[in-house]
Structures are given as structure tokens and as C-alpha cells.
Amino acid sequence: MQKLLEIRDLDLTLDKERILQNINLDVNHGEVLAVIGPNGCGKSSLAYTIMGLKGYEQNGGGIFFKGKEISELSVTERAKKGITLAWQEPARFEGVSVREFLSIGAKAKGRNIDNKDLDWALNEVAIIPNKYLDRNVDDTLSGGERKRIELASILLMKPDLVILDEPDSGVDVVALNNIGDVINDFKNEQMGVILITHSDEMLEVADKAALICGGEIFNVGNPQEVSDYFKYQCIPCEDEDFEKHQGVSSNE
Ligand SMILES: Nc1ncnc2c1ncn2[C@@H]1O[C@H](COP(=O)(O)OP(=O)(O)O)[C@@H](O)[C@H]1O
Numbered sequence: 561m562q563k564l565l566e567i568r569d570l571d572l573t574l575d576k577e578r579i580l581q582n583i584n585l586d587v588n589h590g591e592v593l594a595v596i597g598p599n600g601c602g603k604s605s606l607a608y609t610i611m612g613l614k615g616y617e618q619n620g621g622g623i624f625f626k627g628k629e630i631s632e633l634s635v636t637e638r639a640k641k642g643i644t645l646a647w648q649e650p651a652r653f654e655g656v657s658v659r660e661f662l663s664i665g666a667k668a669k670g671r672n673i674d675n676k677d678l679d680w681a682l683n684e685v686a687i688i689p690n691k692y693l694d695r696n697v698d699d700t701l702s703g704g705e706r707k708r709i710e711l712a713s714i715l716l717m718k719p720d721l722v723i724l725d726e727p728d729s730g731v732d733v734v735a736l737n738n739i740g741d742v743i744n745d746f747k748n749e750q751m752g753v754i755l756i757t758h759s760d761e762m763l764e765v766a767d768k769a770a771l772i773c774g775g776e777i778f779n780v781g782n783p784q785e786v787s788d789y790f791k792y793q794c795i796p797c798e799d800e801d802f803e804k805h806q807g808v809s810s811n812e
């Protein structure tokens with residue numbers, strides 16, 4: 561079966577600095593790929609490069625979405641093809657209500673939604689619809705609430721691939737379970753998910769995990785094993801160069 565997303569030998573240089581190097585990753589329909597690694601290792605940059613954000617144009621390699629090379633496409637064209645990014649910083653739209661935010665997002669994807677759909681999506685992320693629908697998506701909501709409302713929006717948009725950049729950051733523990741449930745909803749819809757995360761709870765919904773270190777993929781495999789390696793055996797990158805780490809890994 562054709563892969564949903566294939567990243568081949570991807571390189572990204574920003575300000576003459578190599579940010580990503582030789583990245584190879586695949587995501588299938590209905591599959592969750594977790595991406596883990598220390599702060600500053602390049603996780604968000606990878607998300608932005610896949611999404612095609614301005615200033616994150618790759619310097620080498622290919623990104624294939626449903627079999628087609630997309631690296632020349634703009635962010636809007638990639639979104640139209642079915643890729644959505646939920647930023648590390650949650651959405652904030654002054655003067656836009658939750659109801660409008662959800663409806664506009666779905667409409668942009670050609671989906672007409674009714675009140676029942678709105679209620680369903682908000683309930684899925686444990687947001688009480690009649691308390692929140694008329695509130696604004698701004699600072700009057702907590703970061704965690706805005707993150708969950710963003711996930712509700714993605715549930716209504718149903719893109720083929722969603723990239724979630726630390727959906728768990730700034731979210732309380734009870735809400736964490738909930739985010740896991742929503743990611744399972746994405747899987748059930750046969751969406752592919754790239755899940756950038758620091759949390760073990762989130763890793764439970766992942767089918768595989770990739771550890772990025774200094775802009776390179778260190779290993780890919782069983783989420784628990786990759787996470788355990790990162791937590792217990794990884795040597796801080798400032799102290800050692802990457803080749804030495806690879807030596808450690810291959811001796812495992
Ligand atoms: N627009 C940019 N210009 C220059 N350097 C950048 C830019 N964006 C990110 N970087 C650098 O790329 C590296 C990876 O950052 P980032 O992708 O945000 O890491 P992570 O999300 O894993 O914490 C960091 O050293 C960061 O300073």
C-alpha cells in the first residue's frame with residue numbers, strides 16, 4: 561500500500577546552520593509516529609518543513625505525500641492536499657468565537673458542519689459546548705483550553721495528515737488522557753499523525769517513535785524502547801559529538 565507520507569534524506573539549513581540532516585521517516589494512514597528528542601534538536605523545524613512554512617524550505621531530499629513530491633508546494637497548497645499543523649503555541653484569534661473558529665476551519669476543508677457536529681467535537685476534547693461556543697479564542701481561555709479547541713477543529717477538518725507539535729505542553733494531567741483519546745479518534749478516521757511530545761502518556765498512543773538528536777534521526781522503533789533509550793541512555797548532546805552517540809547505539 562502507498563505510504564501517506566515519505567520523507568527521504570531531508571536536509572534543512574537555516575542561517576548557514578544545519579538544522580536537520582538526512583531525515584528519513586514514513587507515516588501510514590491510521591498510524592501515529594511520535595517524534596521525541598531534547599529541546600532544540602529540530603522537532604518543530606521538521607514540522608514546519610513538512611508543512612512548508614516560509615523560511616523552512618528544505619535544502620535537500622524529498623517529501624512525498626500520497627506518492628507525490630510536495631517540496632515545491634506552498635503551505636496553502638499542502639493544506640489543501642490534506643496536511644494540517646497544530647502549533648506548539650496554541651491558536652489565539654482576537655474577536656473570533658469558538659463556534660466561528662470551528663466552523664471556518666471545517667468550511668475551509670469543504671465540510672459543512674452543524675450544531676451537532678460542533679457539540680460532538682467539543683465533547684470529544686472535554687470542553688462543555690454551551691459554556692464555550694460563544695467565548696473567544698483568545699487569552700481569556702487557558703493555553704490548554706485553546707489546545708483542546710484546536711484538536712476539536714482538527715476532528716472536524718479530518719485532514720489526511722496532522723502534525724501535532726507538543727499537544728501535551730501546558731495541558732493538565734486529566735486533559736492528557738483526553739488528548740490521547742482524540743489521537744485515537746484520528747487513527748480511527750485513518751488519519752496519519754506526527755506527534756511531537758515529551759510525555760510518556762502521549763507515547764502510549766504511538767505506533768512507533770523516532771528520536772531526533774542534533775537534527776539527525778538517532779533511532780526509530782517501538783515507542784517505549786526509543787523513549788527509554790532517550791531517558792536513560794542518552795548522553796547530553798553538548799558534551800559529545802553525534803558520531804560517538806551513534807557508536808553507543810549500534811552497540812546496544
Ligand atoms: N527560523 C530559524 N532560523 C534560525 N535558526 C532556527 C530557526 N528556527 C529554529 N532554529 C534553530 O533550529 C534548532 C532547532 O529548533 P526547533 O526545531 O525549534 O527545536 P525543538 O522543536 O526540537 O525544540 C535550534 O537550534 C533553533 O535555534
Ligand SMILES: [Mg+2]
Binds near residue numbers: 603605648725
Ligand atoms: Mg519545538
